[in-house]
Amino acid sequence: MSAVLEVHNLVKKYGGKSAVDDISFDIQEGEIFSLLGPNGAGKTTTISILSTLFAPTEGDASIFGFSVTKNPMEVKRLIGVVPQEIALYDDMTALENLNFWGEMYGLSGSALKTRVKELLEQIGLADRAKERIKTYSGGMKRRVNIAVGLLNKPRLLFMDEPTVGIDPQSRRAILDSVKSLNDAGMTILYTTHYMEEAQELSDRVGIIDHGKLIALGTQSELTAQVGEMDTLILHLGENEDPEHLAQGLKTLSGVLQADPSDHSVALVTPSAEELLAQVVSRANELGIKIHSVDIREPNLEAVFLHLTGRALRD
Amino acid sequence: MNLRKFFLIAFKDLRLIFRDPAGLVFMLLAPFALTLGMGALTGRFSGSTQLGISQIPVAIVNQDSGELGQALEDVFTSKELSELIAAQILVDPAEARALVDQDKLAAAIVVPDGFSASIFTPESGGDVVAVEFYENPTRPTSTGIARSILESFLKQVEVGRVSGTLIIKQLLASGAIQAQQAAALGAEVGWEVVGSNSDSASILITSNTVEGSGAKFDILAYLAPGMAMLFLMYTVTFGGASLLVESRAGTLARMLISPTNPGFVLGGKGFGIFLTAAAQLIILIGGTSLLFRLSWGDGLAVALLILAAAFGASGWGILMASVLKTPGQVAVTGSAIALLFGILGGSFFDMSLLPEWVRTVGKISPNSWAIEGFRILSMGGRLSAIQPHITALIIMGALLYALGTILLSRRGLVRK
Known part of the structure; x- marks a missing residue:
C-alpha cells in the first residue's frame, strides 16, 4: 500500500487560537481512516484544509502527490467531499441537484446523465428523483448529500460526520454504504464523534482533541494504551x-x-x-x-x- | 470550462428565484399592484379618453418686452402643446400665484421685464433676470411636466446666451465692432444659436404632442419605472443575502471545493444577481407596457437602460453582501436602503419637488438615473438623450462590484 494522503505539521489559527495544532498523519490507499473527536476538536477544519477550502496557517498536505496549497485544482479533481451540513438546494429536485453539482465537477452530456442515474439507483432514490429536496426526510437528504460527493468518482473521499442528526435506520444505511465504497476500492477519511462508528468502520483511527492529534493507530493499538x-x-x-x-x-x-x-x-x-x-x-x-x-x-x-x-x- | 460554470451558477440562481412563490409575488405582483393603485389615484383609469395627464393648467405672465418672453409664451400656447398644456395668458403675477394657491393652476410662469435684454446684452456681465416658476405642490407630476418644458426652453436660451456673449467679446477685443453695436449684434447671434439648436430643443415638446404617436406623457410611464426600481432594490438585496445564505448552508463551500476557480464562483453569483434583476425589470417594464399600453420609443435604448439599471442596482447587492455578516443584516439594511433610494431617487415623489441638495444626493441611487431615463424615453427621447444615465449606471455598477469583490476576497467567501 502507498500513502494517498500525507499531512505534515498542519496548523490553522483563528485570531491566535489554534483550531488545528501541528497535526501529522497519513492515509494508505484503500484504507478507511477515522478522525475521532468531540465537537470543536478540529475535525471539520482539518477536512476543510485538506479539501483546499481553507489555507493552513502552517504546514502542508499532499494528496496523490499534489500539495493542497500549491496544486489545489489538481487536488480538487481527485477528491470527493461529503460535508457535515446538507449542502443541497432545497428548491431543486434530487436530479437537478445532482446535475448541477455534476456539471460543477466538469461532467456533461451522456457521461453526466449516466453517472447521475447510477448514483440515484445506488442511493435508492431513482423513483423520487424528480421531487424537490425540501420534501425529503433527513435520511434521504443525507443520501443525496453523499451522492454529490461521489459524482466525480473520487479516489479519496472525505466524509465529515455524515450521520449527524438522522434516524438509526438511515445511519445504518450510510455506514453500510461507506463499507461498500471502501470495498470497491475507495480510500475514505471519515470524521465522527461517535466512537461506535469509528470502531465499526476504521482500519486506523486518529483521536483529535483541541486541535491536536493525541493518538493514532489501529483500534487494537489504541486500546492497548489503556491495557x-x-x-x-x-x-x-x-x-x-x-x-x-x-x-x-x-x-x-x-x-x-x-x-x-x-x-x-x-x-x-x-x-x-x-x-x-x-x-x-x-x-x-x-x-x-x-x-x-x-x-x-x-x-x-x-x-x-x-x-x-x-x-x-x- | 470555468466560464461555463460561471453561467451555470448564475442561471441556477435565476431558476431558484423564479421557484419561490413568495419571492415572485414581491418581485413582480407587488410592483404591478402598486403601479395600478397609484395610477388609479392619479385618475389614469378614470375612463378618460386621454392617456394620462393632459390639459395641465399653466398661467404665463409675460412682462418681458423682448423676443424671448414672447418666444416662451409662444411655446406654451403652441398648437403642438395644446393637448398637454392649457396655457392662459395673464397680466398680473399676483393673480397667477393666487390661482395656483387656490389649486386652479398647476403652475404659473412669470417672465420679468428685462429678461430678453439680460440675455442678449453682453455688458450685463452674465447676470440674467430669472424667470419665476411658481408651482402647485399638490400636483407634482403636472408641475414636473410644466417645469420640464420650461427648463428645456431655458436650456436652449442659455446655450444661445453663452455662445453670443463669447462671440461678441471676441469681436470687441479684436476691434471688429464698437461697444454700441454689441447689444444689437448679441441679440442677433444669440437668437441664431437658439434657433440653430431648435431641433434638439424641441424634442421633448414636439414628440410629446404628436397625436396618436404614443409619445404622449402618461403618468404610468413615470410610476411603472418608479415602482420597478423600488422593488428592484429589494431583489438585489435578496440576491446579496443569497450569497451569505449559501455560505451558511454549505453550498458555497461545496462550489469552492469543486474544481472551479473561486473567482468564477463569485462572478457567477454576482452575475446571477444581475440576471435576476434584469429579468425582473424586463418583466415589469414589458408587462406594464403591454397592460397599460405604454410606449417607450427606442427599443435599443430601453434594452440598454434596463441592463444598465440592473447592473447598477445589483452592484449594491454585492456591496451589502461584502460588508454585512448575516443574511438577516442584509435583508434589514437592504430594505432600508431600498426605501431610502426610493425616496431619494424619485420612486415615490416627483424629484422636482425636492430640494436641489436632495436631488444631488439622490444621484447615488440607481433609481434616480433609471427613472429619469425612462421618463425621457417615454416622452420621445432617444438613446443619445439617455447616454449619461446609462453611463452613470454602468459606472455605479462597476465601482460597486469591484469594491464588493475586493472586500469579499479579503474577508473570505466562506467563514469558519
Missing part, C-alpha cells in the same frame, strides 16, 4: 465536588487513574465490578453522593477518556 482495563465513571450531583472525590479515590487499591471532570469522575481499574463497593463506601465517608455509575470495557471511548480525562460527549 485490559475497565473504566468506571461516577456521575455526581451538581453540588458535589469531583476533584475532592477523585483525590479520595486515588488511594484505593486497584485505582490506576482517577480523572475528575464536570459532575463526574472517571476511574481506570483492572476490574470495575470489584472496585465498585469500595468506591461507594469511600464516597459515603467523604459525604459525596453518587447519582449513577457506568462501567466501560476497553474501547476507543476508554482510550479518549484515558488520554483526556473526559468522555467523548463531554
Whole structure:
C-alpha cells in the first residue's frame, strides 16, 4: 500500500487560537481512516484544509502527490467531499441537484446523465428523483448529500460526520454504504464523534482533541494504551465536588487513574465490578453522593477518556 | 470550462428565484399592484379618453418686452402643446400665484421685464433676470411636466446666451465692432444659436404632442419605472443575502471545493444577481407596457437602460453582501436602503419637488438615473438623450462590484 494522503505539521489559527495544532498523519490507499473527536476538536477544519477550502496557517498536505496549497485544482479533481451540513438546494429536485453539482465537477452530456442515474439507483432514490429536496426526510437528504460527493468518482473521499442528526435506520444505511465504497476500492477519511462508528468502520483511527492529534493507530493499538482495563465513571450531583472525590479515590487499591471532570469522575481499574463497593463506601465517608455509575470495557471511548480525562460527549 | 460554470451558477440562481412563490409575488405582483393603485389615484383609469395627464393648467405672465418672453409664451400656447398644456395668458403675477394657491393652476410662469435684454446684452456681465416658476405642490407630476418644458426652453436660451456673449467679446477685443453695436449684434447671434439648436430643443415638446404617436406623457410611464426600481432594490438585496445564505448552508463551500476557480464562483453569483434583476425589470417594464399600453420609443435604448439599471442596482447587492455578516443584516439594511433610494431617487415623489441638495444626493441611487431615463424615453427621447444615465449606471455598477469583490476576497467567501 502507498500513502494517498500525507499531512505534515498542519496548523490553522483563528485570531491566535489554534483550531488545528501541528497535526501529522497519513492515509494508505484503500484504507478507511477515522478522525475521532468531540465537537470543536478540529475535525471539520482539518477536512476543510485538506479539501483546499481553507489555507493552513502552517504546514502542508499532499494528496496523490499534489500539495493542497500549491496544486489545489489538481487536488480538487481527485477528491470527493461529503460535508457535515446538507449542502443541497432545497428548491431543486434530487436530479437537478445532482446535475448541477455534476456539471460543477466538469461532467456533461451522456457521461453526466449516466453517472447521475447510477448514483440515484445506488442511493435508492431513482423513483423520487424528480421531487424537490425540501420534501425529503433527513435520511434521504443525507443520501443525496453523499451522492454529490461521489459524482466525480473520487479516489479519496472525505466524509465529515455524515450521520449527524438522522434516524438509526438511515445511519445504518450510510455506514453500510461507506463499507461498500471502501470495498470497491475507495480510500475514505471519515470524521465522527461517535466512537461506535469509528470502531465499526476504521482500519486506523486518529483521536483529535483541541486541535491536536493525541493518538493514532489501529483500534487494537489504541486500546492497548489503556491495557485490559475497565473504566468506571461516577456521575455526581451538581453540588458535589469531583476533584475532592477523585483525590479520595486515588488511594484505593486497584485505582490506576482517577480523572475528575464536570459532575463526574472517571476511574481506570483492572476490574470495575470489584472496585465498585469500595468506591461507594469511600464516597459515603467523604459525604459525596453518587447519582449513577457506568462501567466501560476497553474501547476507543476508554482510550479518549484515558488520554483526556473526559468522555467523548463531554 | 470555468466560464461555463460561471453561467451555470448564475442561471441556477435565476431558476431558484423564479421557484419561490413568495419571492415572485414581491418581485413582480407587488410592483404591478402598486403601479395600478397609484395610477388609479392619479385618475389614469378614470375612463378618460386621454392617456394620462393632459390639459395641465399653466398661467404665463409675460412682462418681458423682448423676443424671448414672447418666444416662451409662444411655446406654451403652441398648437403642438395644446393637448398637454392649457396655457392662459395673464397680466398680473399676483393673480397667477393666487390661482395656483387656490389649486386652479398647476403652475404659473412669470417672465420679468428685462429678461430678453439680460440675455442678449453682453455688458450685463452674465447676470440674467430669472424667470419665476411658481408651482402647485399638490400636483407634482403636472408641475414636473410644466417645469420640464420650461427648463428645456431655458436650456436652449442659455446655450444661445453663452455662445453670443463669447462671440461678441471676441469681436470687441479684436476691434471688429464698437461697444454700441454689441447689444444689437448679441441679440442677433444669440437668437441664431437658439434657433440653430431648435431641433434638439424641441424634442421633448414636439414628440410629446404628436397625436396618436404614443409619445404622449402618461403618468404610468413615470410610476411603472418608479415602482420597478423600488422593488428592484429589494431583489438585489435578496440576491446579496443569497450569497451569505449559501455560505451558511454549505453550498458555497461545496462550489469552492469543486474544481472551479473561486473567482468564477463569485462572478457567477454576482452575475446571477444581475440576471435576476434584469429579468425582473424586463418583466415589469414589458408587462406594464403591454397592460397599460405604454410606449417607450427606442427599443435599443430601453434594452440598454434596463441592463444598465440592473447592473447598477445589483452592484449594491454585492456591496451589502461584502460588508454585512448575516443574511438577516442584509435583508434589514437592504430594505432600508431600498426605501431610502426610493425616496431619494424619485420612486415615490416627483424629484422636482425636492430640494436641489436632495436631488444631488439622490444621484447615488440607481433609481434616480433609471427613472429619469425612462421618463425621457417615454416622452420621445432617444438613446443619445439617455447616454449619461446609462453611463452613470454602468459606472455605479462597476465601482460597486469591484469594491464588493475586493472586500469579499479579503474577508473570505466562506467563514469558519
